[in-house]
Amino acid sequence: xxxxxxxxxxxxxxxxxxxxxxxxxxxxxxxxxxxxxxxxxxxxxxxxxxxxxxxxxxxxxxxxxxxxxxxxxxxxxxxxxxxxxxxxxxxxxxxxxxxxxxxxxxxxxxxxxxxxxxxxxxxxxxxxxxxxxxxxxxxxxxxxxxxxxxxxxxxxxxxxxxxxxxxxxxxxxxxxxxxxxxxxxxxxxxxxxxxxxxxxxxxxxxxxxxxxxxxxxxxxxxxxxxxxxxxxxxxxxxxxxxxxxxxxxxxxxxxxxxxxxxxxxxxxxxxxxxxxxxxxxxxxxxxxxxxxxxxxxxxxxxx
Numbered sequence: 001x002x003x004x005x006x007x008x009x010x011x012x013x014x015x016x017x018x019x020x021x022x023x024x025x026x027x028x029x030x031x032x033x034x035x036x037x038x039x040x041x042x043x044x045x046x047x048x049x050x051x052x053x054x055x056x057x058x059x060x061x062x063x064x065x066x067x068x069x070x071x072x073x074x075x076x077x078x079x080x081x082x083x084x085x086x087x088x089x090x091x092x093x094x095x096x097x098x099x100x101x102x103x104x105x106x107x108x109x110x111x112x113x114x115x116x117x118x119x120x121x122x123x124x125x126x127x128x129x130x131x132x133x134x135x136x137x138x139x140x141x142x143x144x145x146x147x148x149x150x151x152x153x154x155x156x157x158x159x160x161x162x163x164x165x166x167x168x169x170x171x172x173x174x175x176x177x178x179x180x181x182x183x184x185x186x187x188x189x190x191x192x193x194x195x196x197x198x199x200x201x202x203x204x205x206x207x208x209x210x211x212x213x214x215x216x217x218x219x220x221x222x223x224x225x226x227x228x229x230x231x232x233x234x235x236x237x238x239x240x241x242x243x244x245x246x247x248x249x250x251x252x253x254x255x256x257x258x259x260x261x262x263x264x265x266x267x268x269x270x271x272x273x274x275x276x277x278x279x280x281x282x283x284x285x286x287x288x289x290x291x292x293x294x295x296x297x298x299x300x301x302x303x
């Protein structure tokens with residue numbers, strides 16, 4: 001967002017806090033949920049999509065109708081000659097798409113897994129311009145109905161938070177996703193913390209933040225304060241691998257430490273020096289993510 005535009009928005013939210021905090025809170029929430037225009041790719045993003053064209057052509061593409069729209073799921077079969085080992089659900093992050101998850105998808109295919117990659121609402125080949133935890137979990141649930149149960153759910157960034165919330169069934173009236181294992185890569189652990197960061201950035205005041213939280217509860221059927229990953233994972237014994245870079249500038253390493261504190265069923269692997277996005281293409285990261293699912297002696301893989 002341009003600095004001038006950000007200053008204007010901060011000024012508007014700061015003034016509106018004293019006049020109409022509920023209206024301001026709803027406006028802030030809608031801005032929070034607004035997704036980037038999938039057609040307005042940067043040069044680097046366009047090159048990445050173009051490089052993945054042949055890779056995407058190998059998939060079967062399924063459009064699933066959800067409660068709020070349609071999402072695209074890309075189904076990649078195991079590499080030829082591999083014994084079928086189960087199905088993996090892969091979920092990308094904010095301003096991302098299946099093409100950017102290529103290294104992970106290919107890693108699991110090579111290990112004999114069928115991979116189902118979900119384009120979240122408003123991203124990739126899915127429709128819409130709005131993404132919330134609710135419509136994301138709903139999309140994952142529909143993928144589960146068609147392609148599950150899963151050997152594992154693997155999520156990067158916001159997709160990791162979606163994966164965790166889908167697995168534990170945090171959204172009212174959406175059943176937990178059936179999966180044997182969970183892999184979280186550079187994933188935020190706290191929705192309240194994400195909202196707090198967003199509010200600081202846009203100068204959203206405390207009364208407006210209450211209105212934002214009310215909106216979350218109305219949509220999700222649970223208060224915002226319950227969407228905290230370590231507390232959620234503490235209530236499930238699904239083996240979980242958390243992969244995070246200490247130098248991640250978009251999602252701090254503290255989120256990984258919080259996840260790891262959920263219990264002995266959560267393992268933590270530090271991917272030193274890989275930041276928030278380069279982590280997806282690293283061979284060691286892919287090896288750990290695949291090995292954690294394929295080899296049930298996962299402690300030997302970690303350090």
